[in-house]
Amino acid sequence: xxxxxxxxxxxxxxxxxxxxxxxxxxxxxxxxxxxxxxxxxxxxxxxxxxxxxxxxxxxxxxxxxxxxxxxxxxxxxxxxxxxxxxxxxxxxxxxxxxxxxxxxxxxxxxxxxxxxxxxxxxxxxxxxxxxxxxxxxxxxxxxxxxxxxxxxxxxxxxx
Numbered sequence: 003x004x005x006x007x008x009x010x011x012x013x014x015x016x017x018x019x020x021x022x023x024x025x026x027x028x029x030x031x032x033x034x035x036x037x038x039x040x041x042x043x044x045x046x047x048x049x050x051x052x053x054x055x056x057x058x059x060x061x062x063x064x065x066x067x068x069x070x071x072x073x074x075x076x077x078x079x080x081x082x083x084x085x086x087x088x089x090x091x092x093x094x095x096x097x098x099x100x101x102x103x104x105x106x107x108x109x110x111x112x113x114x115x116x117x118x119x120x121x122x123x124x125x126x127x128x129x130x131x132x133x134x135x136x137x138x139x140x141x142x143x144x145x146x147x148x149x150x151x152x153x154x155x156x157x158x159x160x161x
Contacts, residue, residue, distance in 0.1 A: 014045060014066050014067065014107070016034045016045070016047070017103065017106055017107070019031055019047065019103050022049070022099040022100070022103075023099070024095045024098070024099055026053055026054060027051060027052075027053070027059075027092055027095050027096065027099075028051075028052050028053070028054060029049040029050070029051060029052075029062065029096055029099055029100070030049060030050045030052050031047060031048070031049055032048050032049060032050050032061075033047075033048045034046075034047055034048070035047075035048060037066075037067075042069070042071055044065040044066055044067045044069060044072050044076070045065070045066045045067065046063045046064060046065045046066065047063065047064045047066075047100075047103070048061065048063050049061065049062050049063070049064075049096075049100075051081075051083065051092055051096050058084070059083060059084055059086075059087040059092055060081060060082050060083035060084050060087060060092060060093070060096070061081065061082055062079065062080070062081040062082075062093070062096045062097070062100065063079065063080045063081070064078065064079055064100045064103060064104060065077070065078050065079070065080070066078075066107055066109070068109070071144065072113070073113050073156075074115075074138060074154070074156070075115060075138070075140060075144055075146060075154050076115060077113050077114045077115035077116075077156075077157075078104060078109055078112045078113050078114070079097055079100060079104075079112065079114055081093045081096060081097065081126070088122065091126070091129055093123070093126035093130075094125075094126045094127075094128075094129035094130040097114070097126070097127075097130035097132075098130055098131070101159070101161055104161060105161040109161065110160055110161040111158045111159060111160050111161070112132075112158070112159045112160075112161055113156060113157070113158055114127045114130070114132050114156075114157040114158075114159070115154040115155060115156055115157070116154065116155050116157075117151060117153070117154065117155070118137055118153050118154075118155050124155060124157075127155075127157040128157075130159065131159050132157035132158060132159045133157060133158055133159075134155060134156070134157055135156045135157065135158050136155075136156050137153050137154065137155050137156070138153065138154055138156060139152065139153055140152055140153060140154060
């Protein structure tokens with residue numbers, strides 16, 4: 003069981019997210035990652051997307067902070083929906099469920115990123131209410147570059 007508040011290295015605190023439900027979708031908190039300043043990974047909440055019967059249909063993270071790399075390349079929210087459940091707008095709905103928690107952390111604007119050729123993810127960003135701001139080139143020193151990624155679409159939501 004997690005404590006209601008947990009101190010993070012940069013003075014942020016984890017909060018209890020409360021119930022996160024939208025019809026047949028529920029976000030279940032599975033961990034609170036404190037981050038790793040050495041690698042540049044931000045503190046994050048990690049949730050599973052589930053049906054009301056507990057069937058896992060994907061996952062979603064809310065990353066805290068406003069580092070340059072997070073805003074430019076990683077985004078505040080990352081998600082993945084299992085192939086069998088795609089096409090039901092679970093990603094966009096899950097993102098909207100996390101908006102109040104992000105706002106409680108003082109995150110505004112909220113940034114999403116995705117690869118330009120990932121049309122379903124781009125559509126999820128739009129359905130969540132985000133607006134495309136630009137497409138940026140990933141520098142060679144960013145780990146995503148080593149994974150073969152070269153560009154990121156940057157979407158913004160003002161909370």
